[in-house]
Amino acid sequence: MxxxxxxxxxxxxxxxxxxxxxxxxxxxxxxxxxxxxxxxxxxxxxxxxxxxxxxxxxxxxxxxxxxxxxxxxxxxxxxxxxxxxxxxxxxxxxxxxxxxxxxxxxxxxxVEQDIADVPRRAAEKRPEPVTDETPTPAPARKATPIKKTTPRGPRPAPRPITRASSASRSSTLVTRASAAAQAVAQAVRKKEAPKPKKAAPAKSTAAAASAKKARAKKAPKPPTTAGKKTRAKRK
Amino acid sequence: MANTVIGSSIVIDGEITGEEDLEILGTVKGKIALKENLRVEKSGVVEADIATTTVTISGQVTGNILAGDKVELTAEGRMVGDIKSPRILIADGASFKGNIDMDA
Structure with missing residues (x-):
């Protein structure tokens, strides 16, 4: 070529x-x-x-x-x-x-002439990236250690605490709502299911009812999660 | 790629040694020692002592040639110098001045 x-x-x-x-x-x-x-x-x-x-x-x-x-x-x-x-x-x-x-x-x-021009160009270009770069890494550095330290502690204790007390309310609401929805769905399925299993729907509806009551009392999350966990442990 | 070509605008002042074909379109002054074929093309000018296997001259050569096999002077070839080679061909139209030895 x-x-x-x-x-x-x-x-x-x-x-x-x-x-x-x-x-x-x-x-x-x-x-x-x-x-x-x-x-x-x-x-x-x-x-x-x-x-x-x-x-x-x-x-x-x-x-x-x-x-x-x-x-x-x-x-x-x-x-x-x-x-x-x-x-x-x-x-x-x-x-x-x-x-x-x-x-x-x-x-x-x-090259000397070019070098004389280089700092000017660099000065024009630099400020923007510098200001962008410095603030973003700083919070990231602060945030990451906190996140890392909490999981490093004893796992079983802190997680429930953070969810129940310090975690955002929206997340607990979501979990509550999803739990309730699951309970309702189970109940629906079991109602539609054949008659011999009447006992099960009764229990699930009772559980849903208790969940609703718990919501009304405004102290729902810790007991429900704790209860589920204790049940799981017993099983 | 294996071969060497000295282009028409190239001037080499020195020594060329090699174990492959050499084609000269330019100017070489000094000494050439090859184990293969040398071709001096129409535009080629060589002022050198040459030791090769075969030489084909279509250009201008000034110097002595020692060839192991053959020296061929074509119609365009012009040479001044001595040739020592078992086979020597001088074509009609070629110009040559020098001594020829075909004993080797």
């Missing part, structure tokens, strides 16, 4: 070594080894099997192989995840991909 797009291209095969100076006005793709100086006006591509021990002056350098030497590029230097470079890089655009190996200095030219 690249060949077709780029047109003329010089290839140094995997089994070829060149020692000396290499210069040209076309793309160079190195699978083999070059010792010396390389100067191109186009793109240098060092494939994973390629080794360059050379000072390099190119427009673009894409390094997937090994380069020992300084690279000066008028456009960009791209060290891919397979690339290994020891030397200094000098180019306006330099890409170091995760996995790439590099040791040396990097000079991107007029």
């Amino acid at each position: 690249e060949k077709l797009i780029n047109g003329p291209e010089t290839i140094i095969g995997a089994l070829t070594q060149i020692s000396g100076n290499l210069q040209g006005d076309e793309d160079l793709r190195v699978y083999g080894r070059v010792d010396g100086n390389v100067s191109l006006t186009k793109t240098l591509t060092v494939e994973p099997s390629g080794v360059l021990v050379a000072d390099i002056q190119v427009s673009r350098a894409v390094i997937s192989g090994t380069v020992v030497g300084n690279i000066t590029a008028s456009d960009l230097v791209h060290i891919t995840e397979e690339g290994r470079v020891v030397g200094d890089l000098r180019a306006p655009r330099i890409m170091l991909v995760d996995g790439a190996s590099f040791r040396g200095n990097i000079d991107m030219g007029d």
